[in-house]
Amino acid sequence: xxxxAMAALLATGxxxxxxxxxxxxxxxxxxxxxxxxxxxxxxxRLGRQAGVVVTVDPALVRGKTxxxxxxxxxxxxxxxxxxxxSGLVAQSDGRGGFRIVLAATxxxxxxxxxxxxxxxxxxxxxxxxxxxxxxxxxxxxxxxRQANDLSDLFRHVPSVTVGGSVGIAQKxxxxxxxxxxxxxxxxxxxxxxxxxxxxxxxxxxxELLQTxxxxxxxxxxxxxxxxxxxxVRFRTKDADDLLEPGRNFGAVLKAGYFSNxxxxxxxxxxxxxxxxxxxxxxxxxxxxxxxxxxxxxLIRGTAAQQTLxxxxxxGEIAPGHRLSVSYExxxxxxxxxxRPNWPVTATNPLxxxxxERQTAVLNYGFSLGxxxxxxxxxxxxxxxxxxxxxxxxxxxxxxxxTFGGDLRGRFxxxxxxxxxxxxxxxxRVVSRYLGDPAVWRPWSWTAVGRFxxxxxxxxxxxxxHWRVNDRLxxxxxxxxxxxxLTQVTYQNGTDSDGFSFNAGLExxxxxxxxxxxxxxxxxxxxxxxxxxxxxxxxxxxxxxxxLKPETVANYELGLSFKRGGFSASAVYxxxxxxxxxxxxxGSGPPxxxxxxxxxxxxxxxxxxxxxxxxxxxxWSIDGYYNSxxxxxxxxxxxxYEHVGLGTSVGDNWSLVAGYRPTPAFSFEAxxxxxxxxxxxxxxxxxxxxxxIDSTRKVDKPGYTVVDLVALWRPFPDERLTLQAAVYNLxxxxxxxxxxxxxxxxxxxxxxxxxxxxxxxxxxxxxxxRF
Numbered sequence: 001x002x003x004x005a006m007a008a009l010l011a012t013g014x015x016x017x018x019x020x021x022x023x024x025x026x027x028x029x030x031x032x033x034x035x036x037x038x039x040x041x042x043x044x045r046l047g048r049q050a051g052v053v054v055t056v057d058p059a060l061v062r063g064k065t066x067x068x069x070x071x072x073x074x075x076x077x078x079x080x081x082x083x084x085x086s087g088l089v090a091q092s093d094g095r096g097g098f099r100i101v102l103a104a105t106x107x108x109x110x111x112x113x114x115x116x117x118x119x120x121x122x123x124x125x126x127x128x129x130x131x132x133x134x135x136x137x138x139x140x141x142x143x144x145r146q147a148n149d150l151s152d153l154f155r156h157v158p159s160v161t162v163g164g165s166v167g168i169a170q171k172x173x174x175x176x177x178x179x180x181x182x183x184x185x186x187x188x189x190x191x192x193x194x195x196x197x198x199x200x201x202x203x204x205x206x207e208l209l210q211t212x213x214x215x216x217x218x219x220x221x222x223x224x225x226x227x228x229x230x231x232v233r234f235r236t237k238d239a240d241d242l243l244e245p246g247r248n249f250g251a252v253l254k255a256g257y258f259s260n261x262x263x264x265x266x267x268x269x270x271x272x273x274x275x276x277x278x279x280x281x282x283x284x285x286x287x288x289x290x291x292x293x294x295x296x297x298l299i300r301g302t303a304a305q306q307t308l309x310x311x312x313x314x315g316e317i318a319p320g321h322r323l324s325v326s327y328e329x330x331x332x333x334x335x336x337x338x339r340p341n342w343p344v345t346a347t348n349p350l351x352x353x354x355x356e357r358q359t360a361v362l363n364y365g366f367s368l369g370x371x372x373x374x375x376x377x378x379x380x381x382x383x384x385x386x387x388x389x390x391x392x393x394x395x396x397x398x399x400x401x402t403f404g405g406d407l408r409g410r411f412x413x414x415x416x417x418x419x420x421x422x423x424x425x426x427x428r429v430v431s432r433y434l435g436d437p438a439v440w441r442p443w444s445w446t447a448v449g450r451f452x453x454x455x456x457x458x459x460x461x462x463x464x465h466w467r468v469n470d471r472l473x474x475x476x477x478x479x480x481x482x483x484x485l486t487q488v489t490y491q492n493g494t495d496s497d498g499f500s501f502n503a504g505l506e507x508x509x510x511x512x513x514x515x516x517x518x519x520x521x522x523x524x525x526x527x528x529x530x531x532x533x534x535x536x537x538x539x540x541x542x543x544x545x546x547l548k549p550e551t552v553a554n555y556e557l558g559l560s561f562k563r564g565g566f567s568a569s570a571v572y573x574x575x576x577x578x579x580x581x582x583x584x585x586g587s588g589p590p591x592x593x594x595x596x597x598x599x600x601x602x603x604x605x606x607x608x609x610x611x612x613x614x615x616x617x618x619w620s621i622d623g624y625y626n627s628x629x630x631x632x633x634x635x636x637x638x639x640y641e642h643v644g645l646g647t648s649v650g651d652n653w654s655l656v657a658g659y660r661p662t663p664a665f666s667f668e669a670x671x672x673x674x675x676x677x678x679x680x681x682x683x684x685x686x687x688x689x690x691x692i693d694s695t696r697k698v699d700k701p702g703y704t705v706v707d708l709v710a711l712w713r714p715f716p717d718e719r720l721t722l723q724a725a726v727y728n729l730x731x732x733x734x735x736x737x738x739x740x741x742x743x744x745x746x747x748x749x750x751x752x753x754x755x756x757x758x759x760x761x762x763x764x765x766x767x768x769r770f
Contacts, residue, residue: 032069032078033245038276038316039064041240042082043100049245050075055099060088065316102412134219135160137212139241144666144711146256146725146763147206148264148286151736155672155707156654158609158624159216163639163647163738164200165291165757167304168332168355169340171200173738174216175575175605176630176637176646177229186234187326187361189379190224193400193429195355196385196532197643198339202232203330203357203383205308207254207266207284210237217575218522218554220502221461221477222408222419226524228552228577229646236326238312239270239278244769248272256723256765260758262288264765276316284308293756294733300344302755304334320367328359336387341740343755353387371412378405385531386434393443394435398531401428415467427455431531444535451534452488455527457481463502471508475518477501483525483549489534492541496525496549514560516571522552526581526597530644533583533595540593548579548599565615570608573628577603580632582645586689601633603646620658627651636680638698640740640752649737650677650702664713669706674737676702682741683749692748698741703734721767731760 034045040061047054052075069081079090079098089103135157147153150170151162164170172179179201184191191202213233215223223231243250249271256264268282286306291299307330314324336353337344344350358381365375379402386397408421432450433440441447463477482497504518526547536542558571579599587594607628614621630637630648639647656670678699686692709725735742739754 030075030078031072034066034068034070034078034082035246036066036068038240039066039082039086039088041243042066042068044240045245046078046082050078052098054079054090057100060100060102061086064088065319134216135214137214139210139237140666142206142209142212144668144723145707145709146723146765148258148262148763149206150200150202150204151757152727153204153206153209153212154214156624156656156670157214158611158626158654159607159628160214161649161652161736161738163736163740163754164341165299165302165736165739165755167288167302167306168203168334168336168353169199169755170202171341171738172202172232173647173649174214174230174232175573175607175628176648177603177605178644178646179232180644181226181229181646183224183227183231184234185224185231186328186359186381187236187379188363188377188406189359189361189381190402190404190425191357191381191383192402192425192427193383193528194530194644195383195398195400196387197530198341199355199385203332203355204234205284205306205310205330208236208268208282208308208310208328209234210241211235217556217573218500218502218520218552220475220504220520221463221479221500222421223522224406225423225425225457225459225481226522226527228522228524228550229575236310236312236328237280238314238324239272239280240315242268242270242280243272243278251770252767253770254765254767256763258288258761258763260291260761262286262291272315273313277313278315279313280310281312282308282310284310291758291761294728294731294759296759297756299756299758300346300348301335301337301340301350302758304332306330306332314363322363322365324361324363326359326361329356330358331356338389341755342751343753349391351388351390353385356382356384358382373410374408375410376405376407379403393433393440395433396431396440396532397434398429398431400528400531402426417465417467418462419464420462421460423459423461425457427457427528429453429528429531429534431534445537446535448489450489453485453528453534454488455483455485457483457525457527473506475502475504477503479523481523481525483527485526485528487543490536490542492543494526494543494547498523498549498551500551512561512563516556516558516560518554518556520552520554522554523549524552525549529595529597530583536593536595539591541591542583542593542595542597544596544598547581547597550581551578552576553578566613568610568612570610572608573606575603575605580645582632582642585641585685586691588689603630603632603637605630618659618661620660621655622658623653623655625651625653635684636682638680638682638741639738639754640743641682641685647738647740648677648680650675650700652737664718665711667708667710669708671704671706673704674700674702676700677737680741682743683746696743696746698743698746700737700741701734703732705732705734706730719769721769723763723765723767725761725763727761727763728757728759733759 030050032049034042064086066082069078087103088100090098149167154160154162159175161173162170184202215231217230251269254266264286266284270280272278288304290303293299309329312326317323332355335350360380362378367373381402384399388395404425406423411418430452459481461479466474479500484495486493500521500523502520507515554575556573560569580603581597582600583595583597605628610625612623637646637648652674654672659667679697681695682698683695706729707727712722735754735756743749743752
């Protein structure tokens with residue numbers, strides 16, 4: 001495996017080296033202004049005002065209130081006052097931070113001292129026991145980096161890559177698996193199905209995100225449907241995230257300029273309507289012209305106009321009862337290439353296109369006491385894409401409607417923390433010709449003009465986190481899923497069901513060194529298909545008669561070390577997917593249609609991930625090294641031939657250096673490097689179906705990209721925020737490894753390659769808070 005020997009040596013060195021002896025700095029008293037109200041919001045405000053890490057399970061504070069805290073206090077004393085009467089206490093996490101726990105469970109834990117390691121954000125963790133590769137991106141990081149698309153969001157997340165420089169064409173890959181193999185949610189609403197295999201499945205506006213959670217690899221039973229390659233959870237902001245201490249209303253106006261070549265404007269209002277009920281309303285617009293690559297060449301088909309409208313209302317409606325409702329609508333209009341994730345040459349036409357996503361979410365939670373709580377989530381999402389192929393069949397459109405819900409309970413007793421529940425999801429995909437039949441019928445196999453598939457999934461799950469003692473945490477769970485797919489137009493279908501299990505542990509070898517191990521399974525049956533390929537030739541079938549479900553086994557083993565301001569971790573992971581369901585290129589013998597879903601073999605991903613970081617005073621530095629191999633049937637996975645499944649990338653590493661002398665100023669310099677990944681053997685399927693006489697080789701050249709970002713609030717009231725960033729500082733011309741490789745040197749494949757990434761982009765923005 002590429003780089004494994006080197007990575008193992010680095011891991012041994014990183015974990016075996018003795019960190020410099022450091023006395024923890026005692027946190028000086030700070031001035032706090034946390035008003036009475038919801039306890040969860042109070043903890044968040046205290047963490048921001050003190051600048052310390054506070055770990056808290058949202059279920060523990062749901063339905064609880066606080067009398068607040070004000071005046072000059074040490075952090076520990078302020079936490080004690082904030083938590084008074086709640087049945088919760090703050091305790092040292094043994095690594096310089098704090099965690100909030102039930103008072104009854106804290107007797108054997110270290111007592112809170114007056115010391116805390118300074119940090120910049122409050123964690124609201126997604127806990128997966130035994131997994132060290134999971135990542136949370138917090139709101140401060142999102143704001144500092146001026147993230148404008150998926151590539152910006154995940155640029156420094158190990159095991160995650162984004163391909164395609166065109167916004168609508170960007171795809172997320174986790175350990176080589178495309179986002180169609182992940183469970184992606186926005187405020188709990190799954191983003192399912194594929195509208196068109198040449199565009200991405202995930203559309204999100206970073207401006208409104210509070211956190212992004214990434215779970216790499218199959219995880220726990222609570223991960224949701226079809227989390228074959230992992231899960232990505234986007235959570236949007238609510239009023240508590242935006243309101244300043246002591247204020248009930250506010251607004252933020254923001255304007256941004258991007259030199260390569262765009263502008264962005266947003267307005268957000270938020271407030272408390274009555275009691276604990278708050279609201280957020282926002283509108284964002286982006287106007288982007290065609291960008292230029294690092295050589296100064298125009299990247300045609302990258303211009304677009306994007307708009308977003310967002311409304312969220314919610315809060316504590318009664319003691320122990322919380323309700324929230326949100327609605328989001330995102331649109332993107334442009335003139336795209338025929339296949340937006342491929343380059344558009346000067347002689348190629350552009351076609352008008354429009355993408356849209358609407359999502360509505362209803363969430364209700366209530367508590368029956370300290371030990372038992374319930375939460376219900378209902379959601380609806382509609383995604384659409386319309387393209388006008390003026391050279392062929394004219395206007396063609398597709399839409400995916402998803403609705404469903406999740407009902408879960410949480411029970412805590414004698415060191416056990418059990419989550420149990422049921423969820424249901426209904427998907428419907430429709431594609432249709434929208435123009436004059438005289439135009440499209442010569443291109444269609446039938447006169448139907450409309451094609452539909454429906455699918456539904458039922459899941460039952462239970463997961464227990466068992467705190468055996470101070471040093472050992474065990475996790476184990478089980479999940480049952482039942483899939484049912486109906487091809488409405490062609491009166492065909494398939495169904496499957498099965499169980500998946502998981503187990504994990506975290507063991508503190510010492511107060512500084514922790515061992516993690518995990519095993520997780522996942523199960524997925526056939527889901528609704530690619531909307532633009534629903535139509536099939538008469539007397540053909542697109543589902544293999546004995547189609548099997550996909551099953552996953554994911555193993556992880558890791559060590560983590562923390563001492564003072566130094567932290568490091570090393571993880572080995574191994575994932576296999578049996579009976580991968582995939583539509584291969586070309587047509588097989590009758591009765592197979594040109595689109596034919598069958599089991600094509602076993603996907604394997606094996607790799608290592610190393611992380612290290614150090615913080616002292618206002619300075620910080622973090623880095624990672626990531627190396628993995630992903631194959632299907634023994635062949636390297638590549639984004640052209642395995643579109644909808646995955647791709648492969650070279651070994652990569654990143655360094656991020658930060659400087660934050662005051663809460664009002666932050667600066668970050670970062671570097672991302674990908675090694676050359678050359679001589680990839682491709683076109684095995686083309687040989688099999690006799691399109692070509694032998695396989696060929698393609699290269700993915702390596703690249704290094706440097707970014708600089710800064711944020712400054714120049715006035716004491718912090719109402720004005722100035723930001724500056726330079727992405728791709730040295731104007732590097734490169735094609736992201738997670739984009740399609742360059743096939744243009746192969747006769748017959750001259751037009752196939754990924755789109756170059758944007759060249760240098762200077763971003764300036766100003767925001768004013770009212």
